[in-house]
Amino acid sequence: METNIxxxxxxxxxxxxxxxxxxxxxxxTLYVVTDACDAFQVKHHNKEPWFDKGxxxxxxxxxxxxxxxxxxxxxxxxxxxxxxxxCAFGALCIFDKWANDDYTRxxxxxxxxxxxxxxxxxxxxxxxxxxxxxxxxxxxIEEDNGGKLNLTTxxxxxHQHEFKDGDxxxxxxxxxxxxxxxxxxLRSEYKDGDERAFYYAFxxxxxxxxxxxxxxxxxxxxxxxxxxxxxxxxxxxxxxxGKHWDAEKKQIVDLKPKYEFxxxxxxxxxxxxxxxxxxxxxxxxxxxxxRVSLSGxxxxxxxxxxxxxxxxxxxxxGNEHLLGTKKSK
Numbered sequence: 001m002e003t004n005i006x007x008x009x010x011x012x013x014x015x016x017x018x019x020x021x022x023x024x025x026x027x028x029t030l031y032v033v034t035d036a037c038d039a040f041q042v043k044h045h046n047k048e049p050w051f052d053k054g055x056x057x058x059x060x061x062x063x064x065x066x067x068x069x070x071x072x073x074x075x076x077x078x079x080x081x082x083x084x085x086x087c088a089f090g091a092l093c094i095f096d097k098w099a100n101d102d103y104t105r106x107x108x109x110x111x112x113x114x115x116x117x118x119x120x121x122x123x124x125x126x127x128x129x130x131x132x133x134x135x136x137x138x139x140x141i142e143e144d145n146g147g148k149l150n151l152t153t154x155x156x157x158x159h160q161h162e163f164k165d166g167d168x169x170x171x172x173x174x175x176x177x178x179x180x181x182x183x184x185x186l187r188s189e190y191k192d193g194d195e196r197a198f199y200y201a202f203x204x205x206x207x208x209x210x211x212x213x214x215x216x217x218x219x220x221x222x223x224x225x226x227x228x229x230x231x232x233x234x235x236x237x238x239x240x241x242g243k244h245w246d247a248e249k250k251q252i253v254d255l256k257p258k259y260e261f262x263x264x265x266x267x268x269x270x271x272x273x274x275x276x277x278x279x280x281x282x283x284x285x286x287x288x289x290x291r292v293s294l295s296g297x298x299x300x301x302x303x304x305x306x307x308x309x310x311x312x313x314x315x316x317x318g319n320e321h322l323l324g325t326k327k328s329k
Contacts, residue, residue, distance in 0.1 A: 007055040007065065008037040010078045019101060021069045025049070028065070068102035076122050077103060082151035084134045085125045091116050092137055093125075096154060109154050110141050143172055146192070146222020163190040163223060166250050168234065169197075170226040171219065173206060180206035183226050183234045185245060187214060192222055201245060201252050203234045210237040259315055261285040268319055269302055269310035270326075279326040282316060283308070 011018070011033050018030040020042060028042040038053045042065070055063040055074075067077040079085070083095040085108070093108035099119050107119050128134055141149050147158035163169060165188050173180040184199040198216045226234070238244060239255065246253045261267060268280040283304035290300055302313035316323075 005055065005063070005074045006037065006053045007051065007063075007074055008033050008040045008053040010074055011040050012037050013080075020065055020067060022065045024064065027069075068104070071103040071122055073122070075127075076125075079106070079127060082154065084128045084137055086128050087120070087124045087126075089116075089124075092128075093118075093120070094151075094154060110149075112137075112140075143224070144221070146224065158192065158222065162192075163225075165189060166200075166247060168226045168231050169223040170230050171197075171217075171223050172221050180204050182217065183230050184217065185234070190223065195219060197223065200250070201234065201238060201243070203237045205230075205233055208237070210234075210241055259313070261288075261313065261315075263287065264305065266316040267302075267304075268314050268316050268322055269304055269308075270312045271310055279324050280314075280319075280322045281310075282323055283310070283313075285313065288313075 011030055014030055016030060016032070020028050020030060022028055022042075022044075025042075025044040025047065028044040031041040031043045031048060033040040039050055040053075041048055041050050049057060051057060051065055052059070055065045057064060066072040067074065071077070079095045081096060085093050085095055091112060093111040096107045096109050099105040099107045104122055105119055106122060106125075109118065111118055128137075138149055138151075142156065145156040145158075147156040149156050163186050165186060167186045167190075169184060169186055169190075171182045171184075173182065181204075182202065183205055184197070184202040187198040187200045190197045195218065196216045197219050198214070200214060201210070202215060202217060203210050235245065238252070242255050243252050244255050263286060265285045267283050267285045269283045270280050271278055283306075286303040286305050288300050288302055289309070299311065302310045304310065314322075
């Protein structure tokens with residue numbers, strides 16, 4: 001049995017005529033709640049009994065009025081539109097309204113995962129009170145829908161944002177489908193609702209690949225400005241490709257090579273391979289070849305005087321201690 005429940009407080013915002021249940025009268029309807037929420041009155045045919053705030057007919061009595069004959073949990077009847085709920089199976093939703101007259105089922109919005117439907121049994125759910133969890137859940141909804149969630153109307157209010165040339169933006173994808181979370185640098189302006197966005201550089205954050213050529217992508221969800229950490233993901237991905245975003249010139253430029261060699265310079269060169277047993281070898285530099293490796297990765301290959309080709313090359317001066325070893329640089 002529930003204790004310390006202020007039934008009058010729960011009923012104060014319910015409309016007159018709300019159906020309730022008592023074991024002595026059967027079905028009753030709400031009539032009035034006092035301003036102090038210390039008592040409330042119901043109607044049953046020609047009777048208009050008063051209950052105290054604890055749902056008792058007399059001081060020595062016990063709770064004897066409930067939301068319905070089938071649903072007797074006042075805490076759940078206190079759910080309001082906009083409350084965030086969770087169930088034992090890990091799903092989340094936002095309470096919208098009651099789905100039947102005995103309050104055993106309710107309609108929900110923004111259910112995750114979406115495959116669970118939108119109407120549920122009350123007994124499987126409880127209200128979330130952890131503010132951090134609520135904020136994260138609402139933030140996810142807003143990112144998925146590209147706007148601000150109004151908890152009064154349960155509508156996502158989309159703001160018309162105009163992005164300018166050079167803005168770094170994020171587009172959320174659908175995990176497990178053909179779309180992915182993407183970070184890219186806009187080329188030319190973009191307005192919410194445009195079908196395609198043009199970019200200087202594009203990074204697929206799920207599949208970890210980068211396109212540093214000018215191109216365009218279909219916009220599946222509304223864009224938003226990328227966070228600092230998302231921008232860093234893009235910059236690091238470009239750096240792996242030997243590229244850099246020049247924000248002033250608004251173009252993708254090549255990074256300066258770490259080492260600059262002249263023909264006949266003394267170098268330490270090394271093969272890269274799972275089964276390679278050779279360490280750093282003393283060579284004379286000939287030239288560098290830019291090509292795609294067997295794995296599909298764009299790499300530099302270093303030609304030594306004499307014709308051999310290596311995957312790594314560093315100056316001999318300052319690295320003499322590495323000669324003949326397999327140590328990293």
